[in-house]
Amino acid sequence: MKLNYRIVIFALAIVFGVVFSIPSLLQTQSGKKITLGLDLQGGLHMLLGVKTDEAIKSRIKSIAASVKHYADRNDILIDGLTFDANSVSFEVLDSDEIKSFDDFLSKIEGAKIDTKGAVITISFTPKEVEKIKKLAISQAIETIRNRLDQFGLSEPHVAKQGKNQIVVELAGIKTPQEEQRARKLISRAAKLELMAVDEARNARVYNMTPADAAEYGDVILPDAKNPKIKYLVHEIPILNGSMLTGANVGFNKNNKPVIDFKLNAEGADIFGDFTGKNVGKRLAIVLDGKVVSDPNINERIGGGSGQISGNYTVLGAKDLAIALRSGALLAPVYMMGQRSVGPSLGAESIRESMIALAGGFILVIIFMLVYYRMAGLIANIALIANLFLLLAIMSLFGATLTLPGMAGIVLTVGMAVDSNVIISERIRELIYEGKSMHKAIEDGYSNAMSAILDANITTLIAAVVLYVYGTGAIKGFAITMSIGILASMLTAILGTHGIYDMLENRIKKSKDYKFWFGIKG
Amino acid sequence: MEFFRYKSAIDFMGKSKIAIAISITLMLLSYAILLTKGFNYGIDFAGGTIVQVKYDKATPIKEMREKLKTNKMFNDASITRFGSADEVIIRMKSSSKNVAEGIGDITRKALQGTGNFKIRRVDIVGPTVGNELREKGLMSMFLAIAGILIYVAFRFEWRFAVASVVALIHDVSIASGLVALFGIDVNLDVLAALLTLLGYSLNDTIIVFDRIREGIVGSKNRTLREIINDSITRTLSRTTLTSLTTFFVIFTLFLFGGEIIHPFAFTMLVGIVVGTYSSIFVASPILLWFGFDVKRYHSKLAEKAKREAEKDKMRAQFESGVM
Numbered sequence: 001m002k003l004n005y006r007i008v009i010f011a012l013a014i015v016f017g018v019v020f021s022i023p024s025l026l027q028t029q030s031g032k033k034i035t036l037g038l039d040l041q042g043g044l045h046m047l048l049g050v051k052t053d054e055a056i057k058s059r060i061k062s063i064a065a066s067v068k069h070y071a072d073r074n075d076i077l078i079d080g081l082t083f084d085a086n087s088v089s090f091e092v093l094d095s096d097e098i099k100s101f102d103d104f105l106s107k108i109e110g111a112k113i114d115t116k117g118a119v120i121t122i123s124f125t126p127k128e129v130e131k132i133k134k135l136a137i138s139q140a141i142e143t144i145r146n147r148l149d150q151f152g153l154s155e156p157h158v159a160k161q162g163k164n165q166i167v168v169e170l171a172g173i174k175t176p177q178e179e180q181r182a183r184k185l186i187s188r189a190a191k192l193e194l195m196a197v198d199e200a201r202n203a204r205v206y207n208m209t210p211a212d213a214a215e216y217g218d219v220i221l222p223d224a225k226n227p228k229i230k231y232l233v234h235e236i237p238i239l240n241g242s243m244l245t246g247a248n249v250g251f252n253k254n255n256k257p258v259i260d261f262k263l264n265a266e267g268a269d270i271f272g273d274f275t276g277k278n279v280g281k282r283l284a285i286v287l288d289g290k291v292v293s294d295p296n297i298n299e300r301i302g303g304g305s306g307q308i309s310g311n312y313t314v315l316g317a318k319d320l321a322i323a324l325r326s327g328a329l330l331a332p333v334y335m336m337g338q339r340s341v342g343p344s345l346g347a348e349s350i351r352e353s354m355i356a357l358a359g360g361f362i363l364v365i366i367f368m369l370v371y372y373r374m375a376g377l378i379a380n381i382a383l384i385a386n387l388f389l390l391l392a393i394m395s396l397f398g399a400t401l402t403l404p405g406m407a408g409i410v411l412t413v414g415m416a417v418d419s420n421v422i423i424s425e426r427i428r429e430l431i432y433e434g435k436s437m438h439k440a441i442e443d444g445y446s447n448a449m450s451a452i453l454d455a456n457i458t459t460l461i462a463a464v465v466l467y468v469y470g471t472g473a474i475k476g477f478a479i480t481m482s483i484g485i486l487a488s489m490l491t492a493i494l495g496t497h498g499i500y501d502m503l504e505n506r507i508k509k510s511k512d513y514k515f516w517f518g519i520k521g
Numbered sequence: 522m523e524f525f526r527y528k529s530a531i532d533f534m535g536k537s538k539i540a541i542a543i544s545i546t547l548m549l550l551s552y553a554i555l556l557t558k559g560f561n562y563g564i565d566f567a568g569g570t571i572v573q574v575k576y577d578k579a580t581p582i583k584e585m586r587e588k589l590k591t592n593k594m595f596n597d598a599s600i601t602r603f604g605s606a607d608e609v610i611i612r613m614k615s616s617s618k619n620v621a622e623g624i625g626d627i628t629r630k631a632l633q634g635t636g637n638f639k640i641r642r643v644d645i646v647g648p649t650v651g652n653e654l655r656e657k658g659l660m661s662m663f664l665a666i667a668g669i670l671i672y673v674a675f676r677f678e679w680r681f682a683v684a685s686v687v688a689l690i691h692d693v694s695i696a697s698g699l700v701a702l703f704g705i706d707v708n709l710d711v712l713a714a715l716l717t718l719l720g721y722s723l724n725d726t727i728i729v730f731d732r733i734r735e736g737i738v739g740s741k742n743r744t745l746r747e748i749i750n751d752s753i754t755r756t757l758s759r760t761t762l763t764s765l766t767t768f769f770v771i772f773t774l775f776l777f778g779g780e781i782i783h784p785f786a787f788t789m790l791v792g793i794v795v796g797t798y799s800s801i802f803v804a805s806p807i808l809l810w811f812g813f814d815v816k817r818y819h820s821k822l823a824e825k826a827k828r829e830a831e832k833d834k835m836r837a838q839f840e841s842g843v844m
Contacts, residue, residue: 046620047647047650048620049647049649176623176625176626176629176640179623179625179626180623180626183620183621183622183623184621186620187619187620187621188621333620334618334619334620335616335617335618335619335620335645335647336618336647336649336650337616337645337646337647337650338624338643338644338645339642339643339644339645340625340642340643340644341641341642342639342640342641342642344575344639344641345573345575345641345642348779349779349781352777352778352779352782353774353778353779353782355773355777355778356770356773356774356776356777356778356779356782359773359776359777360769360770360771360772360773360774361770363769363770363773364766364769364770367765367766367769368766370522371522371523371762372522403781403782404710404713404782404785407710407774407778407782407785407786410770410771410773410774410778411717411767411770411771411789413770414766414767414768414769414770414771415721415766415767417766418724418763418766418767421759421762421763421766422728422759422763425756425758425759425762426759428523429527429755432527447735450731451727451728451731451732454672454673454676454727454731455723455724455727455728457672458669458672458673458720458723458724458727459717459720459721459723459724460720461665461668461669461672461720462665462668462669462716462717462719462720462721463716463717463720465661465664465665465668465716466661466665466713466716466717468661469657469658469660469661469664470661470709470712470713471654471709473709474709474710474712474713477710477713478713481717518522518523519523
């Protein structure tokens with residue numbers, strides 16, 4: 001037995017591999033572990049797009065609302081207040097008062113103001129448009145994350161992908177009901193608007209077309225419970241959910257769940273003003289474009305609190321409160337792709353790929369032993385070390401193991417021994433040429449090195465390209481294969497060489513080519 | 522144990538014409554299949570929806586079809602068996618954009634009354650994502666080939682690089698042709714297999730080329746043809762055995778790895794076989810046809826050595842003059 005630097009490094013690598021793969025293998029409480037991908041543990045993966053144009057529309061709408069409020073408050077008469085997807089315009093009736101709008105207009109961020117005579121048009125600069133779109137995406141991520149955090153699933157993952165896509169990953173969804181709730185929570189715009197019912201014309205609502213309503217600055221909205229019931233409300237809302245500071249589930253007199261909400265100071269102010277001026281009329285509480293209730297205004301409501309009563313279940317009210325608290329989605333999201341795997345399929349995938357891994361592993365081990373004898377045994381030791389090292393590195397990085405990743409590990413088993421096949425064949429060749437076994441081993445390693453290196457590097461090139469261009473689970477394949485190849489350079493080349501070095505004295509004394517390399521010599 | 526024992530060089534290059542004829546035929550057949558039948562693109566690239574359903578008995582496909590007809594969403598749905606008799610996949614070309622709409626739930630309701638079943642997997646890929654992935658897929662193929670070409674050119678010589686890339690294209694073409702012929706679902710995992718093949722099938726070629734290079738450097742009096750024949754014969758056990766061990770593991774993956782991994786395993790399996798063949802019968806003959814002149818290489822090498830020697834001599838004179 002002879003100690004040498006190669007065997008020392010190899011031994012250290014084995015210790016490292018075993019120690020750091022233990023948390024993953026035994027699923028210990030502490031320590032860094034490999035996480036299973038959603039395709040193995042079951043779960044829901046969604047790729048969402050964001051309708052950013054809607055965010056601009058909603059900003060425009062809220063500017064329209066504040067124009068109206070400003071004009072009302074300062075007794076400025078305006079006319080023809082309209083808005084489309086990109087701009088708000090209105091006419092100031094008394095042209096002397098255009099100036100008094102300046103102060104208000106200058107406070108709107110990123111606005112481009114066109115004044116033609118007494119007609120003022122407000123739109124956004126291209127830079128502001130970009131900014132709003134960007135904000136809509138980051139706000140959507142933030143909002144969805146908030147909602148899912150409160151939903152009670154373990155470790156929901158919400159992240160931006162590319163420029164304007166959102167990835168949502170939910171592990172551990174067990175029942176279809178749970179999935180449905182999560183979907184609703186994610187997609188719900190949760191846009192709360194308090195709107196004024198146009199009492200003067202509401203009676204005629206069933207005979208009106210949307211175009212008719214628009215002429216009066218109104219819109220027709222359906223009832224949330226019964227879509228056949230319609231309401232005619234002023235298009236520009238009194239205020240919206242952005243002024244909400246809290247939303248909680250409460251219970252009304254009949255012990256039915258309701259949502260109590262609270263407005264911020266500005267909202268409370270506007271709400272107080274409005275209710276004071278409109279006693280006897282109705283207020284429409286609109287959620288995502290549907291009227292959930294239409295209470296009568298009996299008196300001025302100060303303090304800024306209100307209640308939403310719709311026919312909610314406790315769970316439904318809870319989810320809605322979560323959505324309102326986390327804020328509305330500035331822009332709605334839509335599905336671009338989904339992967340969902342049931343827990344039973346995930347478990348089956350794990351079982352099947354483990355069988356394949358074990359089967360391939362045993363085949364390779366037996367083949368190497370039968371074909372190369374001692375050299376095969378040494379290669380097998382390196383192969384086992386390689387697997388531990390692969391698991392350890394993945395654990396340390398907290399890498400995710402996917403089904404293609406498992407395929408990558410299986411492939412690693414087959415490819416890692418390639419180096420040993422190349423080396424052993426070279427050694428056999430040199431022995432046939434009449435070299436001593438010891439000399440043949442030394443020359444075999446140095447001769448085989450460049451071919452092994454080149455072979456591994458070209459495979460790595462392909463793996464790296466796959467990592468950069470692949471998505472999701474396929475990245476897992478690229479990762480396991482790359483780590484496996486890199487680890488094999490340490491174990492299959494350096495490690496086995498170290499073992500031969502350690503056995504140098506015995507090899508020098510021995511003439512048993514059959515025992516060492518499986519040939520007659 | 523030993524499969525191949527070197528006795529004398531086998532005349533591989535003598536058979537290269539037949540081999541190349543076979544290869545060209547196979548490649549042309551592959552392209553014909555790819556052009557006429559084409560890939561059976563899965564949802565990763567084509568977009569669409571798949572729902573995997575497992576019953577506790579043999580799947581009542583007929584009843585399922587009847588039930589699905591009642592919902593417009595399943596208009597273009599096709600049902601195919603997935604692995605065992607109790608499992609199927611429902612495929613649709615459409616993909617819902619509505620986040621709140623759980624296709625799994627809708628399918629569950631639609632199939633009610635057909636027996637005990639579980640929805641095990643729902644995959645949806647929107648059209649934009651599919652297109653993006655297809656572009657990325659082609660791009661990655663191109664990049665991997667380019668990267669490998671550059672690397673081999675850098676490590677060997679341009680003739681070696683071109684020969685190995687021709688062999689790579691040969692392997693990927695035939696593997697793709699077989700994937701199309703057997704109607705394998707082409708998803709991202711098949712692309713991953715093809716990319717891995719690019720890297721892996723080159724390994725055998727490199728083993729042979731490395732030996733050829735050694736032969737060229739080491740022997741002045743042999744022709745390139747002799748060197749190639751000798752190198753292939755001497756490395757024959759290496760090229761086949763390395764592929765064999767990988768073949769073992771992929772074969773077990775193919776047999777036991779489950780239905781989802783099947784397309785990947787199939788692609789790798791055919792690719793490994795074709796790749797081993799091509800490193801012997803495609804890459805080396807091309808190298809021979811490029812006509813690498815061993816004698817000229819050595820005379821160049823000698824000239825270079827002579828120049829170096831003269832330079833050294835002059836430098837020595839110069840330095841001693843200064844001293």
